Amino acid sequence: MGPLVADNLTERFSRSIEDYPQGIIIPVDKPYRWTSADVVRKIKFAAKKHFGQKNLKVGHAGTLDPLATGVLIICIGKATRLAEEIQRRDKEYVAELTFGATTPSYDLEKPIDRFFSVDGVCASSVADALNGFLGEQEQVAPLFSAKSVDGVRAYEIARRMYGTGGLDAAAKELLSIQKINISEIELLSFIPGGEPREQEGQKIEAGEKTPSARINVTDNSSLALPRASIRVACSKGTYIRALARDIGEALGTGAHLSGLRRTGCGEFKSDRTISVEAAAALLAAE
Secondary structure: OOOEEOOOOOOOOOOOHHHOOOOEEEEEEEOOOOOHHHHHHHHHHHHHHHHOOOOOOEEEOOOOOOOEEEEEEEEEHHHHHHHHHHHOOOEEEEEEEEEOEEOOOOOOOOOOOEEOOOOOOOHHHHHHHHHOOOEEEEEEOOOOOOOEEOOEEHHHHHHHHHHHOOHHHHHHHHOOEEEEEEEEEEEEEEEOOOOOOOOOOOOOOOOOOOHHHHOOOOOOHHHOOOEEEEEEEEOOOOOHHHHHHHHHHHOOOOEEEEEEEEEEEOOEEHHHOEOHHHHHHHOOOO
């Protein structure tokens, strides 16, 4: 018997963690502009209070970027032993790519640093380029990532370097090339330049204290650059931001990630996730 998977519960958990000898797994739909650690902190606080356990283990099975939404697997109690195994499972994403511009973070966390011509960028050229990314290949991870470099998160190094202007010179020296596998990739839609995009997420009011308030998002919606929505099924360790960079280069232009949703992690799919608020409600102390 495995852990309890809380993807469709309507009643609160019992008050004893001993009633869940293999632990609890909660597939959460991570909100936009929340870090994975933000989600863990909120659920851990509720779980410790609900079960009356000061040292209760709570963790996640695979980081999801702050500017992404979708499947984030939260493990409670003895289910934390499964976190690494779950993290190794294949993932599925729906991503939006914006062409004609790049950013140092390969997404909207940092402002655009270069513009490129988008001549020849159309639905057919994007679809053709995607075909070249099927199968096993090598990928250089983004410097702005959770990848560990000598025990330090790459994004911590990147943000220091970004502030001193030394980002480009040392970036690839810090990150090793890793092998990934893309089993499926397809173009879902393409919008040519000239049509403004709607910025994802909700407005953060000045002084509002939420997990998202400290996450920077650059608004490039007024530029009306060409963009495409793609679906990607891939192995563990695939960075979709880096894939956006590489697809742009393959098309002879620049590209960055302007939207990302994780729709699957192994057997866990986005249509069977619950919100952070719903997860906390299941753990609400009586």
